[in-house]
Amino acid sequence: MDKFIERLPKVELHCHIEGTLEPELMFKIGKRNGIELPFNSVDEVKAAYDFTNLQSFLDIYYQGTNVLLHEEDFYEMTAAYLTRIKKQNVRHTEIFFDPQTHTGRGVPFETLIKGITRALRESDISSKLILCFLRHLSAAEAMKTLEEALPYKKWITAVGLDSSEKDNPPEKFKEVFDRAREEGFLAVAHAGEEGSADYIWQALKLLNACRIDHGVRCIEDPKLVQHLKSRHIPLTVCPLSNVKLCLFKEMKDHNIKELFDAGLLVTINSDDPAYFGGYIEENFKAVAAALSLTKEQIYQIARNGIEASFLSKDEKQELFNEIDHYLYSQV
């Protein structure tokens, strides 16, 4: 099964570019920029990655981003991620970035977007960018960020919503998302990770999200499951993340198979691979092993990733052909 997963053509739809910053690169960039980290070694950093919930992770994740100052830093981080996923046979990736994490420290929007997009342009992996608003900050700050992004609109496909979910419901950002859609952006949102199923309803009804990031708590509301199923609304599930952040005790307790069996358009993604113990391939492998998935089920989940992407009909068809050809070559 591991070999099957390694060679399977894959699409990633939920990866925060700041969450791909490996400790080694964090130290290298930090040293170059004269930024002190509160850790003495890579091993010390890794030992700190012992999270109890989403907030305990976010505190460390935002700290790690402090080393990123110059265009070159954003370029290097993005290029490193693309090099990694190239080896994992990822054909297309839709990447989140958190501009407020950087503009809040005085890094200009232009600096970070230029670094990220230069790396994306140089890669032969196709990609889309999704600008995430930090939901623990105000709607006014999100609106200001959207306005800062407008000159770079052609590089950004969608807007999203991330950071601390509890007590920061999607409804807080309704106006921002209305404006973003008027400007031509698609909308996605993290919902139903730690927040309740009601936050998923809000993301769909108030923000017009066409894809739900995580969404695993939809299972608590059968009507919502039926709605997601009948409208083919994808869930970008991140299994290793969910176990690391204690949504599920162990991988064998994860509900992804239940969601899949309910007929939902479930995909597998890495979220913050440098923090959660693996990239997309490791996520596929962990789920397949813990939940005894068949090759056909793994193929179907990878196929869902193509289906749920923001690629054009023709681009999707090309990838469907490739993955179908791969499956037939294996049986």
Ligand code: HPA
């Ligand atoms: N949830 C919310 N915010 C995030 C995450 C996540 O999994 N990763 C990075 N920011």
Ligand code: ZN
């Ligand atoms: Zn996420």
